[in-house]
Amino acid sequence: VETVKRQLEPALAGRTIRGVKVLDPLLVAPLSPAAFRKRLRGQVVTSIDRRGKYLRLHLKTGMTLVIHLRMTGKLTYEEAPLKPAERRHLRLVLMLDNGGAVYFHDQRRFGKAFLLTPEESAAYWHKLGPEPLARQFNRKVMMNILRNRRRPVKSLLLDQSLIAGIGNIYADEALFDSGIHPLRPSEAISEEEAARLVRSIKSTLRRAIRLQGSSIDTYRNVRGERGRFQETFRVHRRQGHSCLACGGGVAKIKVGGRGTYFCPSCQK
C-alpha cells in the first residue's frame, strides 16, 4: 500500500476528478454507484497518504476518499485506454482533468472505496493502532501491546486495532527475523525480545517497501510492475523447504485462521 501511495501521489495530487465510473456496485456499497459518483465528481485531490493498509485521497472540500485493496485490489494509472484483457477485473475508473485515469482492479471483489466527511474521519482512524514505522513505535509501546494478553503473538501483530499495517506475509517474516514462535503467548515475551521484535517489524517493512511489495499472485504496482519482496521470503510459503538460517524444515500451521510459516528450530 505504501508503494501504491508513493506512485499515485505524483499522478493524482492537484488533479480534478472529471469522471467516475463504477463498474462493480459492491466496491462502493452501501452507497449506490450513482450516489458515489455524484459525491466524487468534480472534486479536487489535494494530497494522498496512507494509514495502516488504507489509502486516503484528501479532497479540497475536506472530504476523504478512502480505498482499501484487501486481498487482490490493484490500482493503476494510465494515460491511454485499457486493452480489453486489462478490463477483466476492472471495478472503478477515476477520469482526471489531464486525460489520465486511475483504475481499480480487483479479482476477488473484497476491495472497498468510500467517502468520509471531516466529522467522520477522526473517529474512523481512531480505531487503528499506531504506525509501526513511526519513531514513536518502540519497545515500550510494544510491551504495552503484549502485556496482559495471552493471545498468540502473531494474532496481535495482525490485529489492526493494536498495530496498523502489518499483513500476513510481514508478520511471518518479522517473527522469523526476531526468532519468536508465532504461537508464543504475548505476555511471555521479554523486554529484550520485544525490542528485537520492534526492530524486525521495522526492518522487514522497510525492506519490503524498498522492493515494492510482494507479488505472489495478482499484486502489481501502479505502473503494472511486480514487487520483488517475495524473492526474499525466508519462511512465508516455504513449508517443506529448508530454513535459510539452520537448514531445518520450514513448518506451516494455522494461527487465527491464517496460514502461518515458521522455522521450529530458529523460532522459540
Next chain:
DNA sequence: CAAAGAACCTGGCGGC
C-alpha cells in the same frame, strides 16, 4: 468479553 469460525468473492491447483 475474548476468541474462534464463518462469511464475503473469484480463480488456480491438486487429487480422484
Next chain:
DNA sequence: TGCCGCCAGGTTCTTT
C-alpha cells in the same frame, strides 16, 4: 475432462 475441496496479500459479522 470434470468435479470437489482447499487455499489465497483482509476485514467484519456471528457464534461459542
